[in-house]
Amino acid sequence: MNVPPPPPYYPGFPPPRPSPGGSRKVVFAVVAGLLLAVAVAVNGLLFFGMAFAGDSCGTSAGTARFCDDSGVWMLVAMFGPMVTLAAAVATVVLGAERLRRPWTALVLGVLVYATGPALALFTVFG
Template structure:
């Protein structure tokens, strides 16, 4: 005589909440279009800042250079040059994780925009003091 198989999952404890539905419809299309436009604008701003930071150190021998940016180590030049690129990558990761894991596309897009905005702000603050 054999016993019946156990019931899985066990019937005790609270049940797991149902998963959130995947985003679809016109709101999802609007999110994708807006995210694409913001990404294109961020890539353009990052490229222009990177190009501008290549030549920002030229003023370090004159009175126009700021003390923090023109120190001897060159660390602040690297922060100003690569900061927007790093924050762009961090913003993309923030938005993708927010959409995939949390299923909160609009919240993650707003958070990703704020994450990206810190990069150009730090770069411009570094150069112009």
């Protein structure tokens, strides 16, 4: 009696488990994305304002720091927020990926970014 062998048994793979903290990663990404969008909007408004802030330098309304002859402070006021935004993004990305502390890195990134607009406003309004 020649009986054919039974078909091979291949057990199905179990469904993948959700990664631990998966929903927290989504919430972090959404919050970080919203903060980035707000920062880009603030930078755009500040850049636009700083482009015309030099118009008051010939009047008594201009501050001595912003209206000096070198133009260095005008460049700091225009590009400072963009530089600090890049530094803040790097801080958040490195802090979240390398140190595994995403929320702490996000708070630190917000503080790093806030120095740019504060420096620009301090430069213009003295």
